[in-house]
Amino acid sequence: MSDSTSTVSTAASASTFLPEVPEWRRMMNRFLGHRGLLMGSIILGLIVVLAILAPWLAPHDPYLQNISQRMIPPVWHEKGSWEHVFGTDKLGRDYLSRLLYGARISLTIGLSAALISGLIGTTLGVLAGYFGGRVDAVISYIITTRLAMPVVLVALAMSALVGGSLQMVIILLGLLLWDRFAVVARSTTQQLRDAEFIASAKVLGASTTYILVRELLPNILSALIVVMTLEMAHAILLEATLSFLGLGVQPPMPSWGLMISEGKAYMFFKTWVIAIPGIALMVLVLAINLVGDGLRDMNAPEGRN
């Protein structure tokens, strides 16, 4: 396989007398040429680094309450100070430290929920697309049913019963957000089902599991990664919503949605208490979406519309 591709590319470069551009360089150039993707990756990468380094970067303990230091405004405010760059909340906890630790919660939930739902959705979608017929009918029916269930309401009702916690939110969202994975995996598998490389694997006597996992999956992976970014963003927004309504991550954890909920009572006179975590959420989701859109364009440059 690798032999044939290298002969093709040498032949192409020989005929045009141009120096050969390695594959990674071309990918790199396309990556750098795509402004949205570049911007999204830089912002997302920065947030990931900040989240990982939170214990070393955070100026204060995010859980440390200090009643004498309540509701200090951020530094750009006339009463602000460099001691608490983003100010403090109603319990005197440092807002910047909470924000940094909150990024860990958002990223953990987004990634884990997207992985769980990716596993469920991809399995269902690949099976439906590959086997077709009755299997497809049953799985498509399951997808339709799942789409008809109102996600926010079901998630709220379930977490009220089970009790909100980080793990619960991950499991709930993982079990609810697999629909798009299934739809995309199904349609991409359908397109590849009759491809020659699948047929030749069959002729060689490969088992169905081998064909699905080793031959098919790598070829639909790029489409699934795009869905993964979308669902990560979706899960992060839903976690914030659940936590905002009090049924997601529980206090005193510094979830951004929870910070907005705790600041709601003060928002009329101290706008920054909801503005800061809200903007953080928006920037994170925006960055993930930009990366997702960019990856989609890179997969299909002709469909750049």
Add this chain to the structure above:
Amino acid sequence: MLVFIFRRLLVAFSVAITVSIVSFMLLHLSGDLAISIAGPESTAEQVEQIRIDFGLDKPMVYQYFDWLWSAVQLDFGRSYYFQDTVMSLISDRLPVTLTLGGLALALATVIAIPLGVIAAIKQDTWIDRLALTIAVIGQAMPSFWFGLTLIVIFAVNLHWLPAGGNETWQHFVLPAIALGYYAMPAMMRLTRTGMLEVLNSDYIRTARSKGLNESSVIFKHALRNAVIPVVALAAVELGFMLGGSVVIESVFSLKGLGQLAWDAITRNDYPVVQAVVLIIAVFYILLTFLADVINAMLDPRLRVR
């Protein structure tokens, strides 16, 4: 066409039944309802009494069919918390949610379609980029946070509109903007890609080459075809918005279906929760059914499947 409608109706009906089974099971399996209803301070005898009073001691299949049989007669039982039947609670609240959803959808459509058309006509200009930026931000902003921001700006600082309640039409303006902005990006993008695709097609070239002026090409020929998928999407979006209104209604204290569901969830009022989940699912199923029929009417090729 009649066969198509009949088949789709059959699927829609069975999906509704499946959703009712799943939501029933989810609520009954994720915890002991009798204990949740009785509250944490109740004795074992009280829990037993509640189990018998609410029929929770019977087999689950029996409970389900009992509930379903009443539900198809539009009798969802009595609320545990509110001194009223579930049906009268829902019929009180439904108009508010439908008004909100309808207004939000109208707003989203009125902005999304012209913006998408302009973006497609002026592809890769600053107008196009502005439209895409507006869409990308709309997708990244948590709707509850956008709602709070609108309250701070337009209700608290400018005093233009009320911050919460549902007494007059002014009360619906901010929630409709918050919910509509959430639905707008997907519709805008779909209009834009649809327009781009249509504008590059042969029949538009023909229309141009026979000397039609540009506005008649765009409005009479291109838009009509580009808008078909957007109509279907709009129906689906309305379904999503009804489900998502729980967040917006809680932010703006609108007394609609979402607020009712929220009250019921926090008070372990399961008959109400179940009924609201089912009703929103049925609305979604009906709307997707409508979208399918509209699509099939406009595009006969879809009827074959």
